[in-house]
Amino acid sequence: MCIPHRHCSAVTTVRNYVMNNLEVRHTLESIAEYLDMGPRNLIRIFKKGCGMSPMSHVNDAH
Template sequence: MAYLRRAGGQSQFSPLLDLLGDLNSEVEGIQEYLLNNLELNHSLTSLAARVHRSPRNLSRLFTKEAGMPPMTFLTDARIDAARRYLDNDRTIN
């Protein structure tokens, strides 16, 4: 599971915190799925099929609710995960 909020007094630098969809919305469900499966080979088509929407409709809905297209969210989430990984590695050494 990917955590966007850091534990304890660590700084919160994830730009994705402001872009999470409404609680229990379709978009929030997709975001949670992406955050928990960053390593998979996702496409807009595969995400749209997952929620029974057309890619165009999903992209519009996601952008309206999250402020960015789903694939941009995925890229940013992967970058954020890599940043957290590197930051944790530095604190361990």
């Protein structure tokens, strides 16, 4: 599957942010705010790039 570069960048940013801040209790809203996008848009982009929701990734990281 080919996804636009900006989507790859958002997915990479979320992954790095979560892994570098494991002590933080992340929410969908806080991650979306960090990326300056809406929660629904974040879910859509992340699912296209990873095949899972951002919160599933957060839970897996913990």
